[in-house]
Amino acid sequence: SIDIPEGVTEIGNNAFGGCESLTSFYCRAITPPTCDTYSFFDITTTATLYVPVGCKAVYETTSHWNQFNTIIEINF
Numbered sequence: 001s002i003d004i005p006e007g008v009t010e011i012g013n014n015a016f017g018g019c020e021s022l023t024s025f026y027c028r029a030i031t032p033p034t035c036d037t038y039s040f041f042d043i044t045t046t047a048t049l050y051v052p053v054g055c056k057a058v059y060e061t062t063s064h065w066n067q068f069n070t071i072i073e074i075n076f
Contacts, residue, residue, distance in 0.1 A: 001026065006076075010034045017041030025068070026050045028076050032062040044068045052076055 001024035002016065010033050016022060017038045025040075025047045027033070032055075040047075044067040051059050053073045059065045 004028060004033070006030070008033050011039045014038040014041060016043055019043055020046065022047050024048055024050065026074075026076075027059075028052060030055055030058075032059050032065045035064045037064060039064060040067060048072060050074050 002022060003026040004011070006028040008029055013036050015035070016025075018041060020042060022043050023046060025043070027049065030052055047068065048070045049059065049065070049068040050072050053075055056071050056073045059071050
């Protein structure tokens with residue numbers, strides 16, 4: 001798993017691309033960090049994205065974050 005702190009505003013090119021063993025992706029940011037097409041390459045179908053309560057809709061409509069098949073809201 002990976003835990004992205006609330007203050008992160010950008011995720012680099014291919015930062016997590018190809019990390020097939022990554023199954024849980026926790027992003028504490030209320031506003032989705034900017035990223036590019038390859039930031040999550042090959043993990044969006046297998047990793048679950050966990051976001052702060054009330055933020056799921058924003059992640060579902062934000063480019064690249066919306067590629068995650070499963071997005072779940074949790075209290076951090």
